[in-house]
Amino acid sequence: MKEQGFNIPEDYFDSKKQALKEIMPEKELPTKRLSKLYPWIAAAAVVLISLSIIPIRRSTQADGLNFSDLQDEQIIDFLNEDPNSLDPALFLDLNLQDSIESTDELDVESIESYLNEHSTEYL
């Protein structure tokens, strides 16, 4: 190419090489040091994330859902939304067995008098 008329300044390559070698101290290599730390940073991150997840999982597994955790208002609101969806006996301590047994002991008169007294409640 030089023979075709493309020239260069005198001693260009000697001075240029010297100048190029001076790039090194001027331009630091930030990635060089950081890249050595990447595996350690990644390992530390994995350990920290694991440690933070394990207690959360344990606590959620141990603490099942109990009705005692619910407020009365929450239960009432739920039943008001759809009172037929669930058997109230599941929530309320009705002692059904006792009440079934006790109905056998009632005579017809007692039942009629009870209904007469409470008939207005169902209107």
Added chain:
Amino acid sequence: MDIWIMAEPPIWKEQLKKQQFDRLFPILVDAFTERLYWHIRSILLRHDWTDDVLQECYIKTWKALPNFRGESSFYTWMYRIATNEALALLKKERRFQLQDGPLDFKLNADPYFDGDAALQKLMMQVSELPDKQQTVFKLKYFQNMPFKEMSELLDTSIGALKASYHHANEKIKEGLNLKDIG
């Protein structure tokens, strides 16, 4: 020995592996500066542009050394950086000159160009080609670079490069009213 397949001393890759960049970099400067200069100059033609791009090429090489895995030769890797930088400068100059047409290399204003009128005329014709065709033509005309090497540098298939060269050749011959280009 063919300059395109020059074997590189194995110690270079060892130094890279051991991250001895401070030792390796000056070796690369001594080994490649002349070749890279003429490679860049064959694309950019002007000395001042070539000087800037050569500097930028070595800055990029220094910064990228820690991330270079050594899968290709240093020569291929650095030639690729130099080629990309040279093509980027062509784009920048075209934007700077605010024109879509041929880039004016202003060879007359370059004190380090004293080519004859025929070469100037040829370069004027070449500058009217699209960037890709222009680059392929220059690499072939000035460096007689094999298409295989060019394919690695420009990340283009050999078939596409041959087609680009053929089109470039035809356009230049037509522009200069020539039968063939020497």
